[in-house]
Structure formats: structure tokens, C-alpha cells
Amino acid sequence: MDQRLHNRLNQIPDKILSPEFLSGQGLGNEIGFWIFDYEPEHELDVRAYIEFLEGMLANKHSHLKVLNINLLKSLVGYLSDRNFVDKAIQMQKKKGDEALLKALKGPLHMDKFAPYLTEKHSATEQDIIFITGVGSVWPLLRAHNLLNSLHSLLGHKPVVLFYPGQYNGQELSLFGKIPSNNYYRAFRLIP
Template identity: 70%
Template sequence: MDASLNERLNQIPAKILTDEFLKGQGLGNEIGFWIFDYQPESELQVREYVTFLEDMLTKKHAHLKVAHINLLSALIDYLGDRGFLEKAISLQQAKGDDALLSALKGPLHMDKFVPYLNDRYNADKADLILMSGVGSVWPMIRAHNILNRLHSVLGHVPLVLFYPGFYDGQSMSLFGRIPSNNYYRAFKLVP
């Protein structure tokens, strides 16, 4: 277990439960998107922590409407709801990853997927959104694409993205190896 990661994780509740955070105060009209980046090797530890955090918020802060969007679960549900899941699995097995990615470009366009997330998780009505599973859905869904589209849907709802890689305050690098080549306006949750 990574002690420095534990120290960073333990700072999250105090940060996200402040009125300033939940109301997006002090952001200078910026959107309230926050990124908690971590070493990809710590994925299982972070998953456990997100489950703990969601449970703690539900029990001790029941007045808050918290939506946890696990992108892998959401992707599976989305494809299943549209009758694409079995077809996607068969296509990947028969023709490989490139064929699957090409076939899913249309159905997974953010103009379709983000409204689905919003409806499924009542995201725009939440007080706080936790988002995980970024590494599990790459390259079908890319973090910067989903964040870029979400900001127009969520308004001032704060979102915390748990990101297996590095975020330097301007750009993301998934797994510490795959640069996004896109600037993204978000804040580091815990340095």
C-alpha cells in the first residue's frame, strides 16, 4: 500500500465536503471539475477508496445527492440498453479492436453518451459527482472528451475524476504514457 497515496486520499473528504467546494466558490467562474491523479499501479487501492468514499457520503452525509459514475459500468449499460453489447463483443472477437473502435465511434459520440450519463445518474441534479473507471474504457472513451462535453450539461455541479495517470494542471497523460494532447480546464484535487 502506498503511504503517500493514502495521505492524499485521506485529504479528499475534508476538501469535497466544504461549502466552498460544493458551491463552486472561489473558482473565478471556472467550472468545478477536479482531477485526482494517481499512479496506475494503485488502481485497485483507489477503487476500494472510491467505494469507501461513496459509502461514507451516503451514510454520514445523506443530505447530499452524490452520483458515482463508473465509466465501465456506464458503458456496458449504455451498449446493453441500445442492443449493441453482444454485437460489440462478437465484432471484437471476430475482427479485433480496431474494427470495434471504428464501429462504436457513432454510438459512443459524446453528444449521445453524455446525455445518457446525465439521465441515468441524474448528474445535473446531484450535489457532487464522483467519476471513475477512466482507464477501463480507454480508448473507447477518453477523459478529456467526456469532461469537455460534461461541462455544458452539469452547470455548477462539482465533479471529481479519479484519473490513473498524471495531470499537471493543463494536460492529462493516461497511465503516465498516453498524452491527451489537449488542454483541459480542471483543478488538481489534492497535490
């Protein structure tokens, strides 16, 4: 594992267990959304660390309710609940990726998907929410759209988005190559 990434990952527990983080203090009335950005080639290392972190939190801080929303699993569950999976596969085979993306824009609109996420996972009842799998759902879902939609649903609830790309406090760049609309409401978890 890259030493810089290793050092940044090892700072996460102290940060997310701090009273300021858990209560949203010190944010100047901003939302409690945080982004941990990393180079996409370290995806497997970050996944392994998140698994370790979840286990550590469950063992040593079992009083905290920690939720990891994997966007790929959630997206498949959402489409499956609506009987769209087989239809989507058939459409992609017959008409291609562009037609599928266009057809899924309505069902995957954040006015529908974000409330599904919060309800399905009882997100408002959690102490900390991790969001993973951002790279796996692109271009079906965009991180800035999701965060904007979750803001009204989760408010000051501490949310950490694990992001394979760069976030400079103003802009997201997925994989370091795909620019996103400006998103300035989140904080970098570990610079």
C-alpha cells in the same frame, strides 16, 4: 498502500465537504471539475478508498446526494440499452479490435454518450459526482472528451474524475504513458 497516496486520499473528505467546493465558490467563474490523479498501480487502493468514502458520506452526510459514475458499467449499460453488446462482441471476434473501435466511434460519440450519462444517473440532481473507471474504458472513451462534453451539461456541478495517470493542470496522461489533448479546465483536487 503508498504513504503519499494515503495522505492525499485522506484529504479528500475535507476538500469535497467544504462550502467552497460544494458551491463552486473561489473558482473564478470556472467550471467545478476536479481531477484526482494517482499512479495506475494504486488503482485497487483508490477503488477501495472510493467505496469507503461513499459509505462515510452516506452515513455522516446523508443530506448530500453523491453519485459515482463508473464508466465501464455505464458504457456497458449504454451499449446494452442500444442492443450493441452482442453485435460488438461478434464484430470483435470476426474483424478485430480496430474494426470494433471504428464501428463504435459513432454510437460512443460524446454528443450521445455524455447526455446519456447525465440523464441515466440524474446527474444534474446530485450534489457531488465522482467519475471512476477511466482506465477501464480506454481507448473507447477519452477523459478529456468526456469532460469537455459534460461541461455544457453539468456546468458548475462539482465533479471529481479519479484518473489513473498524471494531470499537471494542463495535460492528462493516462497511465502516465498515453498523452491526451490538452485539458486545462479542471483543477487538481489534491496536489
